[in-house]
Amino acid sequence: MARSDSIRSYKQHKLDPNESFDAIVIGSGMGGLTCAALLARDGERVLVLEKHYTAGGFTHVFKRSGYEWDVGIHYIGGVNHPRALLYTLFHYLSRGELEWADMGEIYDRVWFGDEHFDFRKGAENFKAGLKERFPEPEDQQAIDRYVELVKQANEASRTFFAEKAVPRAVSWVAGGRMRKKYLDFAGRTTREVLEELTRNEKLIGVLTAQYGDYGLPPGRSSFAMHALVSNHYLHGGAFPVGGSSRIAETVAETIGAAGGLVLTNAPVESLILERNAAVGVRMADGRELRAPNIISSAGVVNTYRKLVPEEAGRSLGLPQQLDAVQPSVAHMGLYLGFKESTADLGLNKTNYWIYPDGSYDHDKNVEAFVADVNADFPVVYVSFPSAKDPKWEERYPGRATVDIITLAPYEWFDRWKDSRWKKRGDDYEAFKEQISQRLLEVLYRYEPQLRGKVDHYELSTPLSTRDFVSYELGEIYGLSHDPARFEQRFLRPRTPIKNLYLTGQDIVTCGVGGALLGGMVTVSAMKGRDYISKARAAALQEIEAHSS
Numbered sequence: 001m002a003r004s005d006s007i008r009s010y011k012q013h014k015l016d017p018n019e020s021f022d023a024i025v026i027g028s029g030m031g032g033l034t035c036a037a038l039l040a041r042d043g044e045r046v047l048v049l050e051k052h053y054t055a056g057g058f059t060h061v062f063k064r065s066g067y068e069w070d071v072g073i074h075y076i077g078g079v080n081h082p083r084a085l086l087y088t089l090f091h092y093l094s095r096g097e098l099e100w101a102d103m104g105e106i107y108d109r110v111w112f113g114d115e116h117f118d119f120r121k122g123a124e125n126f127k128a129g130l131k132e133r134f135p136e137p138e139d140q141q142a143i144d145r146y147v148e149l150v151k152q153a154n155e156a157s158r159t160f161f162a163e164k165a166v167p168r169a170v171s172w173v174a175g176g177r178m179r180k181k182y183l184d185f186a187g188r189t190t191r192e193v194l195e196e197l198t199r200n201e202k203l204i205g206v207l208t209a210q211y212g213d214y215g216l217p218p219g220r221s222s223f224a225m226h227a228l229v230s231n232h233y234l235h236g237g238a239f240p241v242g243g244s245s246r247i248a249e250t251v252a253e254t255i256g257a258a259g260g261l262v263l264t265n266a267p268v269e270s271l272i273l274e275r276n277a278a279v280g281v282r283m284a285d286g287r288e289l290r291a292p293n294i295i296s297s298a299g300v301v302n303t304y305r306k307l308v309p310e311e312a313g314r315s316l317g318l319p320q321q322l323d324a325v326q327p328s329v330a331h332m333g334l335y336l337g338f339k340e341s342t343a344d345l346g347l348n349k350t351n352y353w354i355y356p357d358g359s360y361d362h363d364k365n366v367e368a369f370v371a372d373v374n375a376d377f378p379v380v381y382v383s384f385p386s387a388k389d390p391k392w393e394e395r396y397p398g399r400a401t402v403d404i405i406t407l408a409p410y411e412w413f414d415r416w417k418d419s420r421w422k423k424r425g426d427d428y429e430a431f432k433e434q435i436s437q438r439l440l441e442v443l444y445r446y447e448p449q450l451r452g453k454v455d456h457y458e459l460s461t462p463l464s465t466r467d468f469v470s471y472e473l474g475e476i477y478g479l480s481h482d483p484a485r486f487e488q489r490f491l492r493p494r495t496p497i498k499n500l501y502l503t504g505q506d507i508v509t510c511g512v513g514g515a516l517l518g519g520m521v522t523v524s525a526m527k528g529r530d531y532i533s534k535a536r537a538a539a540l541q542e543i544e545a546h547s548s
């Protein structure tokens with residue numbers, strides 16, 4: 001990828017400490033980049049500070065041995081049509097430079113052993129495909145009712161998340177009404193809701209097969225979260241043309257067009273507070289940078305426990321607030337490279353969700369695996385990124401890649417927590433190799449033509465996530481999306497510290513789409529204006545002008 005001129009290394013870029021910025025954003029994940037780009041499109045100069053050596057959070061890629069892998073963008077919903085909400089928001093943030101490739105009719109294929117179920121693009125196609133496999137009248141009624149509830153929960157989410165951005169006075173008067181309908185969905189587990197629709201365990205297992213997209217099995221996840229993910233993909237999946245790094249690259253150009261910067265290798269040590277107001281940041285090298293507004297996209301836990309000075313945080317009761325939430329799950333990712341083209345290997349765009357033979361109870365499968373690492377993987381997600389990107393072949397001719405992801409408790413890796421990347425010892429490498437070979441066998445069962453053709457493979461663990469994305473327990477989705485999470489009123493952009501704002505997936509929900517909307521909500525709260533409507537209207541006008 002051609003590195004954006006707006007993305008530079010803090011170590012190499014000579015930043016004047018007296019340089020003036022309208023805002024400083026900590027973290028270059030999707031939430032932080034969204035905030036910076038929205039402010040940039042208003043003409044403000046924003047500085048984004050990223051600890052990692054590459055920008056983009058979970059949208060970034062890494063390269064090895066002539067291959068490229070995405071670490072978090074495996075597919076995105078809601079961008080398959082120019083008038084779709086997320087399509088217009090991405091268009092606005094990237095000034096129309098970000099393109100999407102549709103994944104086709106079948107975006108997810110769910111496997112239970114040798115039995116598979118296809119998730120087809122479009123709500124009616126989705127229902128029709130499942131009804132072919134579940135012909136009993138009561139099952140078909142459950143499928144219809146399920147999709148109806150998914151849409152209702154999605155609709156209710158709009159006022160719930162909008163309430164996070166309204167002034168405190170408005171929230172005090174109308175906040176309860178704005179939150180209530182969504183909380184009716186959010187306060188119940190996914191399994192509780194589905195068991196009211198059907199007692200067919202197979203149908204429940206199939207309908208909840210995407211739980212890996214938010215990390216919690218049906219008995220522990222909030223139905224509201226499940227509904228958002230399900231609805232997100234009902235109209236199909238898509239992948240960024242040119243790879244997932246194009247997201248950060250194009251949005252950074254928007255930031256740069258207003259004179260802003262995205263600096264990598266730029267760890268922030270702490271916030272600078274004066275009279276309970278955030279006035280700047282202190283870098284790890286001791287340099288102080290100041291701005292009228294500070295936005296943290298580092299996650300609410302990192303912000304309150306690491307960035308806010310301890311005495312100030314304690315006086316405001318911030319650590320106690322964090323006791324009410326839990327971290328999300330951790331994961332392992334196996335990244336494969338092949339010295340043959342996607343076409344020659346016979347790979348397609350459809351994702352695989354693979355579950356143990358005939359075992360439809362996701363909660364029991366997870367419990368068994370957590371208790372015994374040698375138990376069947378509770379879920380194995382397989383993505384074929386080189387098949388999804390139409391520009392892959394011109395970027396990496398004659399090569400192909402596959403990503404494999406599964407859950408992994410952080411506790412399994414705790415004994416290596418004080419070790420350094422690539423220097424964790426032979427026992428760590430042996431454990432990784434055991435997991436890698438088991439995951440490869442799962443892949444070969446469904447794509448047997450790949451056996452013996454792997455040119456490069458490496459496994460990432462929760463320690464990789466901890467080190468590169470700064471989540472202390474390797475959690476991939478920030479905070480856990482259980483029912484209790486949505487009750488927490490402190491998960492909103494405004495903080496008790498003046499001019500300090502939170503953004504990202506902890507403010508709305510997980511995933512790139514959730515983090516983007518988190519950024520929209522944050523800037524809406526800062527500016528007292530609905531930036532989702534503003535960005536959407538402007539994007540539609542730009543799209544119409546371009547098409548004519």
